Structure formats: C-alpha cells, structure tokens
Amino acid sequence: RKEVEQDPGPFNVPEGATVAFNCTYSNSASQSFFWYRQDCRKEPKLLMSVYSSGNEDGRFTAQLNRASQYISLLIRDSKLSDSATYLCVVNRLDTGRRALTFGSGTRLQVQP
Amino acid sequence: EPEVTQTPSHQVTQMGQEVILRCVPISNHLYFYWYRQILGQKVEFLVSFYNNEISEKSEIFDDQFSVERPDGSNFTLKIRSTKLEDSAMYFCASSDSSNYGYTFGSGTRLTVV
Numbered sequence: 080r081k082e083v084e085q086d087p088g089p090f091n092v093p094e095g096a097t098v099a100f101n102c103t104y105s106n107s108a109s110q111s112f113f114w115y116r117q118d119c120r121k122e123p124k125l126l127m128s129v130y131s132s133g134n135e136d137g138r139f140t141a142q143l144n145r146a147s148q149y150i151s152l153l154i155r156d157s158k159l160s161d162s163a164t165y166l167c168v169v170n171r172l173d174t175g176r177r178a179l180t181f182g183s184g185t186r187l188q189v190q191p
Numbered sequence: 192e193p194e195v196t197q198t199p200s201h202q203v204t205q206m207g208q209e210v211i212l213r214c215v216p217i218s219n220h221l222y223f224y225w226y227r228q229i230l231g232q233k234v235e236f237l238v239s240f241y242n243n244e245i246s247e248k249s250e251i252f253d254d255q256f257s258v259e260r261p262d263g264s265n266f267t268l269k270i271r272s273t274k275l276e277d278s279a280m281y282f283c284a285s286s287d288s289s290n291y292g293y294t295f296g297s298g299t300r301l302t303v304v
Contacts, residue, residue, distance in 0.1 A: 122282055122295040123234060166234070177222055177286065178236040178247055179293065 080105050083182035085167050091188045096157050100185045102150040102167030109180075111170040112143055114152045116163045117184065123166055126152075157189045193217040195296035197283050203302045204273055212268045212299045214283030223266045224284040225258065226295075227251070234282070240266065273303045 084103045092098050104112075112129035127134065129141040129150055140153040150167055167182040196215040204210050216223050225237040238248040238258055245258065257269045266285075270277055280300050286293040 117234075120280070120300075122297050124295070125293065177239055178224070178249070179226075179234075180236070181234040183233040 081182075082106055082180045083167050083169055085165075085182040085185045087183060087185060089186040089188050091190060092157055093190055094157060094159060096189075097153065097155050098157055098187060099154075100152045100165055100167075100187075102152075102182055104148050104150070104167075104169045104180075106169070106171065106180075107148065108171050109148075109169040112141075112150050113168040113170070113179075114139075114141060114150075115166040115168050115181075117166055118163050123168075123181070126165070154187075157187075159189050159191060162187055162189045193294070195283055195285055195294050197281075197296035197299050199299060200297070201300045201302070203304060206275055206303055207272050210270050210273055210301065212270075212281050212283075212301070214266045214268075214296055215264050216266055216283065216285030217294055218264070220285035220287050220294075222246075222286045222288075223258075223260070224286070225268045226282045226284060227279040228282065228298075229276075229279045237268070270301075273301075275303050277301060278303045 082105050090098055114126040115123040116126045117123045127136050127141055129143045131143055133142045138155045142151045164184040164186045166184045168179050170179050198213045223240040226234050228234045236249050238252045239246045255271045259267050280298045282298045283296040
C-alpha cells in the first residue's frame with residue numbers, strides 16, 4: 080500500500096466551482112500534514128498545514144481525520160490561477176526524522 | 192521573502208560522469224534536504240542533513256550519492272557516476288526547527304545522456 084494515496088485526476092472544473100480533494104495515508108505514526116501546490120516543472124510550494132481541528136485560509140479549507148487516516152482539501156470559488164497539481168504531504172517528525180512523504184498529486188484544471 | 196537558491200537550473204551530463212548540484216539554503220535554517228522528482232512521478236526524499244552530518248536517508252541514496260556543506264552557506268549533492276535513471280528534477284530544501292518553515296528551491300533539472 081502506498082504511504083500517501085491521492086486520486087490523480089485531472090479534475091476539470093469551471094471557474095467559480097467548489098472542488099474537493101482527498102488523500103489517505105498509511106502510517107499511523109504520521110504527525111504533521113500539509114497540502115502543497117506544484118505548478119508544471121516548478122518546485123512544490125506550501126499551500127497550508129492541516130490541523131486536527133480543521134483549518135481555513137481564505138478559499139481553502141483543510142480537514143484531518145486521524146481515525147480514518149484521511150486528509151481533505153476544499154477549494155471554493157475556483158480561479159483560473161488555482162490550476163496546478165495539489166500534493167498531499169505527511170511527516171512523522173520523530174527524533175531525527177523530518178523527511179516529507181509526498182503523494183503523487185491531484186491535478187486541477189480550472190476552465191473559463 | 193527568503194529563498195533557497197539552486198544552481199545550475201539545468202545540467203546535461205554523460206552517463207558515468209560525476210555531477211555536483213549546488214544549493215544555498217535559507218541562512219537561519221538548521222535542516223537541509225535533497226529530494227528528487229522523476230518526470231511524471233512523485234517527489235521523493237533522498238537525504239536530510241543536520242549539524243554537519245546526515246540525519247536520515249532513503250534507500251535511493253546509495254553509495255553513488257554524497258552530500259556536503261563545504262562552507263557556511265553552500266549545500267551540495269554529488270552523484271559519483273551518473274546513470275540514465277538519475278535523470279530527474281532535484282530539489283534542495285531547508286527548514287527551521289519547527290519543520291513548518293520548509294522551503295524548496297526551484298530545482299536543478301539533471302539530464303543524463
């Protein structure tokens with residue numbers, strides 16, 4: 080089983096739509112959770128951290144369900160500039176272990 | 192905004208040659224990393240470096256790879272004898288102690304021919 084699994088998409092949505100991405104992780108020792116955004120042939124950029132209580136940043140809402148080992152990202156009022164690949168990322172943050180484990184990403188294409 | 196700088200942006204090398212990829216992490220960060228991304232695949236962890244030594248490495252990071260912090264600012268990844276399958280985008284990253292300040296460089300595209 081992959082450590083971090085995501086639906087690869089692509090998700091093709093019109094501007095203004097609401098879209099949700101899901102992610103599951105296999106290692107119950109995972110402690111930190113993130114959504115990154117990656118544009119074509121560019122570096123990953125942190126979109127938001129994901130907290131146990133859920134958190135919101137403008138049009139973006141992230142949720143974490145530790146019992147189900149499931150993370151979600153909701154994007155409201157999609158913009159053309161939201162078109163990118165969204166990477167689900169987990170981290171164990173044990174002593175001396177700070178490596179990030181990436182999912183393969185979900186591609187979003189927002190259309191005019 | 193502070194950034195991680197990587198050079199060169201693109202490197203073409205012949206199979207069997209040695210390459211050195213260079214990175215300048217954010218100055219007050221303590222942890223340094225190399226990741227790679229083969230075209231069309233996910234980002235994969237290679238190695239982390241803290242307090243002048245490797246703190247963690249993946250199974251990808253075999254004897255052909257080495258890292259060094261030769262001075263107070265640079266962080267390098269050396270591939271001793273490149274193989275075709277080493278062709279990938281290599282990302283350097285650095286983070287502060289909280290690990291939430293993780294910042295990636297813009298990457299070096301390595302093409303082995």
